[in-house]
Amino acid sequence: xxxxxxxxxxxxxxxxxxxxxxxxxxxxxxxxxxxxxxxxxxxxxxxxxxxxxxxxxxxxxxxxxxxxxxxxxxxxxxxxxxxxxxxxxxxxxxx
Numbered sequence: 001x002x003x004x005x006x007x008x009x010x011x012x013x014x015x016x017x018x019x020x021x022x023x024x025x026x027x028x029x030x031x032x033x034x035x036x037x038x039x040x041x042x043x044x045x046x047x048x049x050x051x052x053x054x055x056x057x058x059x060x061x062x063x064x065x066x067x068x069x070x071x072x073x074x075x076x077x078x079x080x081x082x083x084x085x086x087x088x089x090x091x092x093x094x095x
Contacts, residue, residue, distance in 0.1 A: 012041075
């Protein structure tokens with residue numbers, strides 16, 4: 001899911017920033033990748049004191065977040081099977 005949303009944001013800024021990350025340009029936990037993501041989403045100066053927030057419009061950020069939830073044939077993620085809960089509710093625990 002996160003990959004689809006971040007791809008939309010990253011595409012809004014073009015490949016320049018990520019290309020500068022070298023072999024880390026696909027590593028979403030690399031500081032360079034994270035910096036590029038925030039620059040694309042909020043603008044290149046948003047992280048500086050007094051910097052202008054001039055990245056993607058709010059509607060674009062919302063669309064990027066919603067993209068993975070769209071039907072698969074519209075670019076969304078495949079449906080996932082429902083998983084069992086990893087915990088036992090307190091009302092079912094024997095004391």
